[in-house]
Structures are given as C-alpha cells and as structure tokens.
Amino acid sequence: MSYEDCLTVARAELATARALIQDELRAYPTPVSGCDAQYNHLIGLRGSITDALRSLDAPRFVATPRTPEPFAGVESR
Structure with a gap:
C-alpha cells in the first residue's frame, strides 16, 4: 500500500465519521x-x-535555504 492509498483511506474514514x-x-x-x-x-x-480533512488537502510550506519563510519568493541563480 502506498502513502497515497493511506491518505485516500484516511479521507474516506474522516468523511464517514463526519457524516x-x-x-x-x-x-x-x-x-x-x-x-x-x-x-x-x-x-x-x-x-x-x-x-x-482541510489539512490533508492544504499545501504545506517547507522552508529551504532559498525560501526561508512563506511568500519570500524564489531566488534564482
């Protein structure tokens, strides 16, 4: 089973619980x-x-040396 499969199952189970x-x-x-x-x-x-459910679908910011904070832009080299 892949992580995508696990996320699909998690979304389905959460939707069932919400219903x-x-x-x-x-x-x-x-x-x-x-x-x-x-x-x-x-x-x-x-x-x-x-x-x-929202957090599973929201994009997650991961800091890198080129973008130390959200919306910092991307440095081109």
Missing part, C-alpha cells in the same frame, strides 16, 4: 440548550474532523 456525527446531530432531540454538553461535544468533533 455519522451529522446524522447524530440531525436526530438529536430538541430543544437544545446552550449548555447541552453532549451536543456541544458533537459540534466540536465535527469541526475537528472538518479541520483534519
């Missing part, structure tokens, strides 16, 4: 008060999963 949490939130009994800890926990988990 399951969304279903649970949809089925949550109403009314929901602002201090409902379980509901708030589910909202937080959903956000964490969304952040994880």
Whole structure:
C-alpha cells in the first residue's frame, strides 16, 4: 500500500465519521440548550474532523535555504 492509498483511506474514514456525527446531530432531540454538553461535544468533533480533512488537502510550506519563510519568493541563480 502506498502513502497515497493511506491518505485516500484516511479521507474516506474522516468523511464517514463526519457524516455519522451529522446524522447524530440531525436526530438529536430538541430543544437544545446552550449548555447541552453532549451536543456541544458533537459540534466540536465535527469541526475537528472538518479541520483534519482541510489539512490533508492544504499545501504545506517547507522552508529551504532559498525560501526561508512563506511568500519570500524564489531566488534564482
């Protein structure tokens, strides 16, 4: 298995987890008060999963001697 395969599996599993949490939130009994800890926990988990999916697809800056910081430009030689 390649790392691309692993990332594909990770994305699929995270998407499945997000869908399951969304279903649970949809089925949550109403009314929901602002201090409902379980509901708030589910909202937080959903956000964490969304952040994880975004981070898998976001470009990552890797510093090199020619570009020590993001947006520094590329030195040509």
